[in-house]
Amino acid sequence: MRAKGRNTDVDIPQRQSNARRCQFVQLINRTDRYWMDILGDKLFHDLNYYDLFTQMWLKHNHIFHKSELHQLMPNVSQRTAIKYVQIAIDHGLLIEHTDPEDLRSKRITMSSGLKRKIERFLDYSISVFEAFPAPDPDQAT
Helix, strand or coil, X not given: CEEECCCCEEECCCCCCHHHHHHHHHHXXXXXXXXXXXXXXXXXXXXXXXHHHHHHHHCCCCCEEHHHHHHHCCCCCHHHXXXXXXXXXXXXXXEEEEECCEEXXXXXXXXXXXXXXXXXXXXXXXXXHHHCCCCCHHHCX
């Protein structure tokens, strides 16, 4: 179902039972815990790291200029994003290379270990979502 807004179309979701909502919260909590477990440090539990790492993963084998990575973290300032990136570099999750075309510039790639961790997280999350039971039509609210 779609409802017309003033300037945008808005999807109106089907109303779910509270039991279904609770199941979904539990699902999100399970994937959230797995994210922390797979990365091995609560420091990276921040959603901004989720944005950064998954957006980098989506651009398979892309080499980023260090100065552009803040665009993958839209909910923090450029200065804060740079700090996050540096922490990930310091922990070996991101790899910093000198740009051969501009020695003053740095390029960033994901470590192979981080790529494997993100892929394991995605595989786990997909399996959890696939196991999410179909709604029970008798439990409509």
